[in-house]
Amino acid sequence: MTRRPTLLAAIALTAAAALSLSACGSDDDSKDKSNDKIAGVGTESSASASPSASASKTAGRPKITFPSDAKNVFEYQKTGDAAKDAALADSTLSVNSVDEAIFKASTGTKALGFYNTERALSGSITYVLGYINKKHTWVGETRYFDYKVTLSGSGKAYVTYCSDESKSFIKEKKTGKVKNTPTTANSYVLYNSKLVKNAEGVWQTTDVASNRGNKACQP
Template identity: 35%
Template sequence: MNRPSRLFTAVLTASAAILLTACGSGGSDDSTSDKIKGADVGGGKTSASPSASASSDGVNRPEIALSKEFQADFENWSNSDPKLQAILNDGREQLRAKYAAVINADLNSEAVAFYSSEATQASARKWIKQFVDDDDSIIGKVTAFNAKALISDSGSGVLFYCVDERQASTKNRKTGKIVKTPDKPESVLQYRTRLDKNPQGVWKTTSVTVAVAGCSR
């Protein structure tokens, strides 16, 4: 599959369906979208600081570290409700796991499997494979902001958040060629995710839908 050598938004610019499929899209629910408006608002090889979610709740979570060339900032991902904070934490780590898998060219990432259902795990690996096949890694910085979490009537977690990719780039491992993400509104994405808590107490991401230009910054 030929794809532009860009970060996530370049794939989406070429064809929105590609990224939605790659990220493990699930259809969004209109009633859920309405309910989220009232949700509480939280504000190379790996070598950097490990994940901060190291099992304060007793769960043995995999360590996730990002390279020194790539930074993922999560602005105001906090909530006074411990249950909603747990959703924020595991939703954050699911995203960080995918970034780390791209950086490490790791199609069988333990962390991606840990935080993803079978469906989203399979689709995430297809997305990671695009980078592996092109021998690309990611560098620069992404900022995740405007996180909103709730628990639906069915007991599932709902997490919406925005990701600004305009300061991120791809870097080819062999040639060193760097291609920047376009500085356009389309490079700020909205993620709409559902999470379900497994018997071990982990909120696994079970569906993801990505909206182009769904956020402003």
């Protein structure tokens, strides 16, 4: 499979965030970004962790839609802590908002700025524009798993997770051609993200760092 560029590979977490996520690896990505994957987003989650259920608690949340040939699957268990579970759910919606922007070929979607802010938002816009300029999209399924969440005070959270891109592929819009290459260690990516709860109760992603091929995410 041809790797989707790693989402916001150039965006570094703050030093404090990196220390808080010491078990999750580095955001140093020395690989050619053309071979990396952008942070995938999807419309499905495990039965034990439904972003839509949490999202319904806050009015005015934009609806996120995906084409029928692409989806993300989020696998995590609820912690039982309301704040942690809300941060986990909104972190998946942040991922989905970026992918929706790719599918719609627009950086002006409502969800993109709703679930992302600061460096995460500016990086997401750059990332999406990369797809738009190349007239690319993606198809298949990206799986997100091994979630860990840590709270810092009452309004900050750090969420780490892995992605499995072995079943998702870049597609050329003009020709419809899907680019395929064999699955390797680089099909798996470790993500570290920082979220801040805004005045409306939405956990917005403010920073994202990725590490492709990290041993912690290998099957």
